[in-house]
Each structure stands twice: as structure tokens, then as C-alpha cells.
Amino acid sequence: MQKPPKITDRKALLRNRERADLNSGMFLHHAAIEEITDRLKLINRNFSNPAIVTGFPEIWKTLLPNVRLIEDKEILALEEQSFDLVVHAMALHWANDPVGQLIQCKRALKPDGLFMAVGFGGSTLKELRSAITIAEAEVTGGLSPRIAPMAEVRDIGSLLQRAGFALPVADSVSLTATYETPWNLMRDLRNMGEANALEARLRKMTLRNVLIRSSELYVEQFMHLDRIPATFELIFLLGWAPHPEQPRPLRRGSANTRLADVLNNSKTGQQ
Template structure:
């Protein structure tokens, strides 16, 4: 029986999060919270049994009143069928088994309950990833894992379907933040608790000449008007726990109205 490959060093992740600056480093969480709250108002439904999965309970506690808060551990401390809303809050990119995380959230939902997740997508920090990879390759002749792999939006809807959620939707909200230098970006990542916690990371400090070369490449390649950009690609996913009251897809070939009639257009038959 194959075991799930280990992506994240949980001890390192917890250490990084404990060092995070909750006063200055949570601006991405604040942006995600604002977006989540906007989306919940559009649902036009009251939620009385919400739960939030997060590594930052103090930050996310304000999203929904009286929500049950649980850590984003491998096994989520959620009761089956106990919630009408489960929010997975900016932690899915660190999960060894993201589909398993979503399945656990779906099982915690009652019928017609809402799952809403926000995670970082594949374009996140693409500038930093490219320059670090080039610098390390030039100087050491190899590459080491530095930034957690993140899924592309085209894959996210499929994750929701694999987890058994109905009416899946995934969309992206890209944010571009600018900094005075790559060093300021790296300092901010530490304040966010988002520095390297990969299981296969280097277990020694990165060579100084690699970091200096990466910083120079970053400036040469991406600097604009005296500042360097950093992309944070936030992907929002929603899906519903299946229920008979939800719209159901029709069986292929069961349509009773022609498309041409619905559009008020003339039908032109193709030549045989």
C-alpha cells in the first residue's frame, strides 16, 4: 500500500507560524477575509453552524460569529455532518493531501452545506521562484526545493469534484505587491509565516552568494519604477454538499427544445 508523499515539515511550519508578525504580516489574510465575507453575503443565506480550518485562529475568528475553529492538521477535528459552512483559510497549499482535506470538510457538512476555501495558486511568487532557481543553478549547478508547489486554477474545480462536492466553482484573485528590494519581500514572507517548510528543503542556510545573485536577478528582470513586484495568486473555491434540492444536470440527449428555437435563429443543416 502506497503512502502519501510527505510535502510539509509540520514542525517547521508551526515554528514559522509562531514567528509570524500578527500586527504587520497578515495583510494577505486580511484581503482574503474581506473577499470571503463579500462572497458569503452574495450567497444570501444565514449560517448557524460554521467552522473554520486555519493555522491562524486569532486572525480568522472574526469572519463568522461563533465559528468552530480547528487547525489545518492532516486529520481535521471536525464532526461529521455537524456544520452548514466550512471555510478552509489559506492553508491548503501546505497540505500533503489537499483532496483529503477537502473530503474531510465535505464530510463535516450537513446536506446542502457550503464549502469555501481560499488558497495560494500557481502564479504565487513566480518572480521569486524564477530568480532563486536561476541563481542556484548558475552557482551550485543544482536546484533545491524552496517554494511550496501550488495548483493552477484549472485543477481546482477538479479537486472539488473529486471530493464529492456539487456545483463546484473556482476563480482567481491576483494581488501584486511591490517592495523596495527582494530583501524586503523575504522579510515580509517571514512576517507572514510563509518561509520554507518543505520536507525536502536544504537543512542548512542558503549560500550568501546564491541569495545575492537571486536578488540582483530579481531587480534586473522585474524592477519597475524603482520597485520590485511580488505576485500572490489567491484562488477561491466553493462547492456544496450534495442535496436533492440542488439543480441536477440533465441526461445527455434528453433536451426537448432545439437551440435554434431558443435563440430565435434559423437552422442551417450541414452538408452530408
């Protein structure tokens, strides 16, 4: 089997995480914890043996009592069929093999165990990516990898099926933070531990002219009411370890009601 390409420089990632500010830089993690907590409340089940895969165990240990905290290495320290809940928390975008991570989580679940994940989606930092791409092309005539690849919700949702989960669900929540300047945003990214840790990144300081020009473009294109926006898309995944008693989707073509009839009835208020 062909080994997946190396996307992340693990040493750089760990160094960035060690420099993160756990007091001021974790607001997106806290927002993700609130969302996961709300979603767990909708599931009528008590979890006696949960595990969380995360690069920030100090933050995520608050999600559930007696939770097992697992570092997001390529090989996860998860025993097969040992957990009734596994949460993969804000780390899939740094994984060299996201499908492999999902498969390992599924194997760690008992039959009918629940998998949940939250991570950054493709709209994350779209403003910054636009500004710095144009600036670097203008100043240097080329581009270098700067932001970790982040999948669209429809693409990453299909990974659940590839990993073998039953009843897969994927959705996203978009959050917008505002800043006085792009420099404040970049400082916040360092505080989050989300600075550039790509294997293919430039190993030297970014030219000052590139940073200045990207800041100018960011302000020109996106500033509103003296603030610049930064979009953060959180993608949420849910799937179950297969079990014989789970509901199964209907066989294609077996439905008795046409979608058009349902839509027409909803528009007219008919029951």
C-alpha cells in the same frame, strides 16, 4: 491505499507560524477575509454552525460570529455532518493530502451545507521563483525545494469533484505587492509565516552567493519605477454537500441552444 507523499515538515511550519507578525504580516489573510465575506453576502443564507480550518485562528475568528476554529492538521477535528458552513483558510498549499482535506470538510457538512476555501495559486511568487531558480543553478549547478507547490485554478477546481462536492466553482484573484528590494519581500514572507517548511528543503543556510545573485536577477528582470513586484494569486473554491433538492446539470447533449448562437447574439446585440 498508498499514503500521500510528505510534502510539509509540520514542525517547521508551526515554528514559522509562531514567528509570524500578526500585526504587519497578515495583509493577504485580510484580503482573503474580505473576498470570502463578499462571497458569503451573495448567498442568501444564514449559517448557524460554521467552522474555519486555519493555521491563524487569531486572524480568521473575525470572519463570522460563534465560529468554530479548527487547526489544519492532517486529521481535522470536524465531526461528521455537524456544520452548515466550512471554510478552509489559506492552508491547502501546506497540506500533504489536499484531496483528503476536502473530503474531510465535505463529511463534516450537513446535507446542502456550504464549503469554501481560499489558498495560494500557481502564479504566487512567480518572480521570486524564477530569480532564485536561475541563481541557484548558476551558483551551485543544482536546485533545491524552496516554495510550497501551488496548484493551477483548473487543477484544484477538479479536486472539488473528486472530493464529492456538488455544484463546484473555482476562480482566482491576482494581487500584486511592490517592494523596494527582494530582501524586503523575503522579510515579508517570514512575517506571513510562509518561510520554507518543505520536508525536502536543505537543512542548512542558503549560500550567500545564491541570495545575492537571485536578488540581482530579480531586480534586472522585474524592477519597474524603482520597485519590484511580487504576485500573489488567491484561488477560491466553493462547493455544496450533496442534497436531493439541489439543481443538477443538464444531461450532456440535452441543451436546446447552441453555444455559437449565444455568442453570435451577444456580439450583435440581439436578444
